[in-house]
Amino acid sequence: MVHAAYPLTVDQPYPREQWWVAAYGAEIGRSLMARDILGERVLLYRTLDGTAVALSGICPHRAFPLEMGRLVGDAVQCGYHGFTFGSDGACHKVPSQSGVPGHASLRRYPAVERGGMVWVWTGAPDRVDPALLPDHDRIGLGGPGWTVDYQKMVTIEARYTLLIENLLDLSHVTFIHSQTIPGGEKVAALPVDVVQDGDRLTVRRKAVSMPANPMIRAQFPGQEGAVDQEFDAEYWGPCLIRTGGTISDHATGQALGTQNFIHMITPAMPGRLHYFVATTRDFGSDNRALSAMNLAMGERIQPEDVAAITAIEQVLRSGTILPREISARVDNGALRVRRLLEAQIRAESVSAAA
Amino acid sequence: MVHAAYPLTVDQPYPREQWWVAAYGAEIGRSLMARDILGERVLLYRTLDGTAVALSGICPHRAFPLEMGRLVGDAVQCGYHGFTFGSDGACHKVPSQSGVPGHASLRRYPAVERGGMVWVWTGAPDRVDPALLPDHDRIGLGGPGWTVDYQKMVTIEARYTLLIENLLDLSHVTFIHSQTIPGGEKVAALPVDVVQDGDRLTVRRKAVSMPANPMIRAQFPGQEGAVDQEFDAEYWGPCLIRTGGTISDHATGQALGTQNFIHMITPAMPGRLHYFVATTRDFGSDNRALSAMNLAMGERIQPEDVAAITAIEQVLRSGTILPREISARVDNGALRVRRLLEAQIRAESVSAAA
Amino acid sequence: MVHAAYPLTVDQPYPREQWWVAAYGAEIGRSLMARDILGERVLLYRTLDGTAVALSGICPHRAFPLEMGRLVGDAVQCGYHGFTFGSDGACHKVPSQSGVPGHASLRRYPAVERGGMVWVWTGAPDRVDPALLPDHDRIGLGGPGWTVDYQKMVTIEARYTLLIENLLDLSHVTFIHSQTIPGGEKVAALPVDVVQDGDRLTVRRKAVSMPANPMIRAQFPGQEGAVDQEFDAEYWGPCLIRTGGTISDHATGQALGTQNFIHMITPAMPGRLHYFVATTRDFGSDNRALSAMNLAMGERIQPEDVAAITAIEQVLRSGTILPREISARVDNGALRVRRLLEAQIRAESVSAAA
Numbered sequence A, B, C: 001m002v003h004a005a006y007p008l009t010v011d012q013p014y015p016r017e018q019w020w021v022a023a024y025g026a027e028i029g030r031s032l033m034a035r036d037i038l039g040e041r042v043l044l045y046r047t048l049d050g051t052a053v054a055l056s057g058i059c060p061h062r063a064f065p066l067e068m069g070r071l072v073g074d075a076v077q078c079g080y081h082g083f084t085f086g087s088d089g090a091c092h093k094v095p096s097q098s099g100v101p102g103h104a105s106l107r108r109y110p111a112v113e114r115g116g117m118v119w120v121w122t123g124a125p126d127r128v129d130p131a132l133l134p135d136h137d138r139i140g141l142g143g144p145g146w147t148v149d150y151q152k153m154v155t156i157e158a159r160y161t162l163l164i165e166n167l168l169d170l171s172h173v174t175f176i177h178s179q180t181i182p183g184g185e186k187v188a189a190l191p192v193d194v195v196q197d198g199d200r201l202t203v204r205r206k207a208v209s210m211p212a213n214p215m216i217r218a219q220f221p222g223q224e225g226a227v228d229q230e231f232d233a234e235y236w237g238p239c240l241i242r243t244g245g246t247i248s249d250h251a252t253g254q255a256l257g258t259q260n261f262i263h264m265i266t267p268a269m270p271g272r273l274h275y276f277v278a279t280t281r282d283f284g285s286d287n288r289a290l291s292a293m294n295l296a297m298g299e300r301i302q303p304e305d306v307a308a309i310t311a312i313e314q315v316l317r318s319g320t321i322l323p324r325e326i327s328a329r330v331d332n333g334a335l336r337v338r339r340l341l342e343a344q345i346r347a348e349s350v351s352a353a354a
Helices: A160-168 A174-177 A183-187 A214-219 A288-317 A328-354 B160-167 B172-176 B183-188 B214-219 B288-317 B329-353 C160-168 C172-176 C184-189 C214-219 C290-317 C329-353
Strands: A019-024 A033-037 A038-045 A053-058 A070-073 A075-077 A091-093 A111-114 A117-121 A147-150 A154-156 A193-196 A200-204 A206-210 A229-231 A232-237 A238-250 A255-269 A272-281 B019-023 B033-037 B040-046 B051-056 B070-072 B073-077 B091-093 B110-114 B117-121 B146-151 B154-156 B193-197 B201-203 B206-210 B227-230 B232-235 B240-249 B255-267 B271-280 C018-023 C033-037 C040-046 C052-056 C068-071 C076-079 C089-091 C111-114 C117-121 C147-150 C154-156 C193-197 C199-205 C206-210 C227-230 C232-235 C240-249 C253-269 C272-281
Touching: A019 A033, A019 A038, A019 A255, A019 A272, A033 A255, A033 A272, A038 A206, A053 A111, A053 A117, A147 A288, A154 A288, A160 A232, A160 A238, A160 A255, A160 A288, A160 A328, A174 A288, A174 B070, A183 A206, A193 A328, A200 A328, A214 A255, A214 A288, A214 C290, A232 A328, A232 B110, B019 B033, B019 B255, B019 B271, B019 C033, B033 B255, B033 B271, B040 C232, B051 B117, B051 C111, B073 C033, B146 B288, B154 B288, B160 B232, B160 B240, B160 B271, B160 B288, B172 B183, B172 B288, B183 B206, B193 B329, B201 B329, B214 B255, B214 B288, B232 B329, B271 B288, C018 C033, C018 C040, C018 C253, C018 C272, C033 C154, C033 C253, C033 C272, C052 C117, C147 C290, C154 C290, C160 C232, C160 C240, C160 C253, C160 C272, C160 C290, C160 C329, C172 C184, C184 C206, C193 C329, C199 C329, C214 C253, C214 C290, C232 C329, C272 C290
Parallel strands: none
Antiparallel strands: A019 A117, A033 A038, A038 A053, A070 A075, A111 A117, A147 A272, A154 A272, A193 A200, A200 A232, A206 A229, A229 A238, A232 A238, A238 A255, A255 A272, B019 B117, B033 B040, B040 B051, B070 B073, B110 B117, B146 B271, B154 B271, B193 B201, B201 B232, B206 B227, B227 B240, B232 B240, B240 B255, B255 B271, C018 C117, C033 C040, C040 C052, C068 C076, C111 C117, C147 C272, C154 C272, C193 C199, C199 C232, C206 C227, C227 C240, C232 C240, C240 C253, C253 C272
16 A cells, blocks of 8 residues: 555665665664664664664564664674674674574675764665765765754655655745745745756756845845845755755845755655755854754744645555646656656666566 | 455445435535545535535645645635645646646535535536435425434444444344333334335334333323334435334324434445434424434434444454354345345446446 | 564464463453454353353354353343354344244354363364363373462464464573573573474473572572572473473482473464463462462563564564574574474365365
């Protein structure tokens, strides 16, 4: 039921040859933690030297969830019969006998920590490639000159594609976020431009000569004149979408600064996703009030999107007969992303079949 | 699981070429309201001139539930991206562009408001026929000389056929309602007569020379002598069953009056139904105490039936092995209704296949 | 989903030609009680002469659950339309008519009450054989010279095989019960011996020269010297596993006494089981404090096992990809029991097909 065609018409609901955010770095420590990622239970912890580790979270002995076990140094001891695995996944010890069974090991997920996020590679280990990560410098996730604020992670009862579609059609801002996003009431009426660069695609909108609202004046003290503001939605793959963009003084055309919302989406299982959001800006780095304002705004906006996509998920799960889908011209970007994602998934099944 | 054979052995669980009650008229107003009917989400509201409207409740743009949108005059504006539809279902407006996509419309359900009920036709629009509605005058639903009292609608976690079967075998009154229906303890022992008139079928019982109980004396002040009381169950199709009947003075054979319970049943989805009950009487029209007594009695009776049919539904869903069904002679009426309903459903699938 | 292969690779999840515990004798009385057993709803009560009766719990008339009816003498009257069945299952009475329909009866389950337990035979009635019951005398369940204490029954959301596997690999005691079972921290390291006798199989461990802990001193007042203690797990079929064993004085080799935990397991349905536990001992029969201590200990131990096996059940139901199973040498007993159980189930399907 959860696998209903809309908004993805392929059987396999997500690509696997892909990096995904497993957790904020700050979530992971010296306690065992499990998180469902692409239908697999992944165990997360740090070794004594602080390295983030991602292993399969199910003991291959009797399927006990390993987060109910404990850390012994850098190793994981199962809480049921004491089988113990190193941070490389290899089985080190079986109580009650001297050796360990051959082929006894946990799957290890390649993990990279960058910009405050821990990313894991869910594909074949020999295809892992850090160059496939989104370009953190370009989106300001932890690069020099950027300030980053992290919202709390939320797990949402909706297929991850609904959140991708939500973010790529920002005309919803006018209807859902008109009270929470300054200037948002204008977004639906802005002309749209779609720019594709390989597998990266940006849906561009620009509000021109917008009066400086209180948010703008808080971000750029002294700015009294009208501004031009970008409302971009940039798709970096199913794992990350950047929204926001550059704000400029309308009179001079001079850029005042760039503020992004970095939306990181990780399928938990069919019909459930994890949602990580960071705001990044290249101005006001010492301005704590701006950070607080961004986080407070994020906490008001997010429930509005969660309510929208879970409502759609409920419709899809209800088994009700769906009307034939219609789209507007403004949906071109989102529809092209659908095709990109379908092609990515299809390429994997072809390659798996070969 | 919910589609288990008993008590209906066809795949398609309900007929669609049929009128069903969508709501009490009093439930519908100038706020958007959604109700599941035959597995479809139906949007209900009134236009500015007071006409009840029933449209598909799911936006064809991105499957957003329309009851989360808002009314703009007589039109419905989707709460997600602002697509707007008239009360005829046609799309009037897509924000961000001037025209509207071809074939953009909501399904419109023909609706009729009568006797305090809003009925919708779930079949092909070109087959809609108000003459197929149950005869409101005959059952006293709003006709002249009749007083009608409406109970609260309840949604029950049971397939609708269980309620039909419940109502057509009133011998259950003796076991389930012996404390709540005056004279009910006698019903199981009354002789039964089944009268069929086309697709309408009545299971007739008559209690003869019953001492006038407090209910009778409240209904017919001054009646001290014994009465004859009908305990009919009249099937008007799967949407409506009338129970009750005429009460007469036993000595003279003179009719004192008629009191009916009008049971209106609407499948919400497989395994769930909406239940509307109205009492109608052709006496004591100015007697508010009688109305209050009827409603109070209804509120005590209904939970007893709900408990019974949800208990059976739970058995059916449990996956337990069911015993081979046995029936008594008294079940003839209910069994004939089963066959009528099956034939109705089968005729539709044949016609759909042709 | 619940039928996933691990830890049982056959389609039919339980053998039926088998005795199972339906209830503690003390649970059954003159009120109707229903319990799910092997996916069937079984009705339990006592006749006026005190005999425990087990009948199908679903009325064959309209699938009403019979525990919502009432006892009339030794007969069961359905609460919906009053069909009445004797304690042999035969239909005695149908209100509203004089005779009863042919083939109107409830399935009767052969039942035996022994050692405080009510056992039912779920197989073909003509194959019932009380000699197939576990030998109550040998395990001390109610025989002369034995004291028995009964824990409360619990229903657990896990397939019954997970509890069988739990009990047959007592190395889990070291990891799950190290705080609750005195001496338990040593169990995983004890050498293991597997003894099979037909379809009965015992996994034997013996702690040798264990210092007398407070539990031992409470059980055997005056015992100061070290003891030898058996940690057996004896499989009597899927319905009953005995753990525990004899405690001896290490210096003299003299047996001090035997204490068993009798674990009685009854599949309720796929993914759910009933768990009955009795402790039996052949010493300290007048020592009420020992009984209280045993029950208190049982109440601390049981939730630890429930947490473990429900955690595994959740993993199995989650649809997550399971790692390829590994086993240690210590699992030999449990693996042989798996094969015994599979063979028992397979034999039944062959016989059913023949």
